[in-house]
Amino acid sequence: MQKISIVISLLFLTSCAVVNKHRSQSKSQYVILKLDDLWYEDNLVHEGWTQVMDFLNEEDVIGTIGLIGSSLEEDNQEYFEWIKMRHDEGHEIWHHGFCHCRQTVGELEIREYRGKELDDQCESIAKTQRLAKEKLGITLHTFGAPYNSTDVHTITALNKVPEIKIWLYKETSFTTDKFLLNQIKEVNIEYPVHIPDFEKFKEGYLKYQSEPILILQGHPRSWTEDISRLEDFKKIVLFLKKQNVVFITPLEYLKINKEKN
Numbered sequence: 001m002q003k004i005s006i007v008i009s010l011l012f013l014t015s016c017a018v019v020n021k022h023r024s025q026s027k028s029q030y031v032i033l034k035l036d037d038l039w040y041e042d043n044l045v046h047e048g049w050t051q052v053m054d055f056l057n058e059e060d061v062i063g064t065i066g067l068i069g070s071s072l073e074e075d076n077q078e079y080f081e082w083i084k085m086r087h088d089e090g091h092e093i094w095h096h097g098f099c100h101c102r103q104t105v106g107e108l109e110i111r112e113y114r115g116k117e118l119d120d121q122c123e124s125i126a127k128t129q130r131l132a133k134e135k136l137g138i139t140l141h142t143f144g145a146p147y148n149s150t151d152v153h154t155i156t157a158l159n160k161v162p163e164i165k166i167w168l169y170k171e172t173s174f175t176t177d178k179f180l181l182n183q184i185k186e187v188n189i190e191y192p193v194h195i196p197d198f199e200k201f202k203e204g205y206l207k208y209q210s211e212p213i214l215i216l217q218g219h220p221r222s223w224t225e226d227i228s229r230l231e232d233f234k235k236i237v238l239f240l241k242k243q244n245v246v247f248i249t250p251l252e253y254l255k256i257n258k259e260k261n
């Protein structure tokens with residue numbers, strides 16, 4: 001009898017803990033760190049990336065890594081292991097294009113997903129998706145275009161890959177079934193792009209404190225060019241920790257949203 005009551009009490013305590021966890025989460029503001037442009041360069045993972053991810057791990061903060069698919073073409077086991085370790089730590093690896101390239105044709109600048117033919121866009125999206133599976137054993141669930149530049153073909157190309165469920169910073173008004181995580185231009189890490197600025201971030205953040213989620217974009221490779229950039233990024237993260245935000249990945253945020261609905 002005593003055993004049964006202990007089990008019942010334990011069950012009750014556990015369910016209360018779950019309820020409390022959900023309650024506190026529903027009040028929290030979520031933050032996604034949208035970190036762009038992982039390549040393999042000079043036989044190295046760029047020191048900007050290693051320093052940023054080491055810092056996030058030390059602070060127990062979850063981030064995301066925008067992977068460029070072409071970096072997986074050649075076999076670089078050390079690089080693959082580095083990505084897999086970040087994935088295992090809980091950081092989400094996401095699809096940031098295959099070549100991250102652009103070209104000028106006449107007056108027009110054509111980007112990987114803006115101005116390219118549908119077939120080219122389909123191929124580019126499929127290649128990164130396939131390489132991530134083959135070389136890393138990771139299925140990518142989130143997409144964010146290089147330069148955040150897309151067009152109507154990108155909608156069709158992404159529809160062909162149902163396992164990609166989330167789209168970061170979609171900038172057109174074309175309709176899609178993907179779960180959208182949008183940009184609020186006034187709240188970001190970098191002002192302008194590549195240069196973290198804590199004071200400007202804070203100014204923007206204080207205006208949008210009641211937003212349920214903020215998706216903050218940054219480019220770690222640019223932050224070791226001048227150490228004050230990395231320092232400002234760290235200040236932003238530490239400030240957000242003090243605000244008790246919940247750092248989360250796009251995929252985890254999608255799951256929470258599905259549970260709510």
Ligand SMILES: [Zn+2]
Nearest residue numbers: 036037146147
């Ligand atoms: Zn990029």
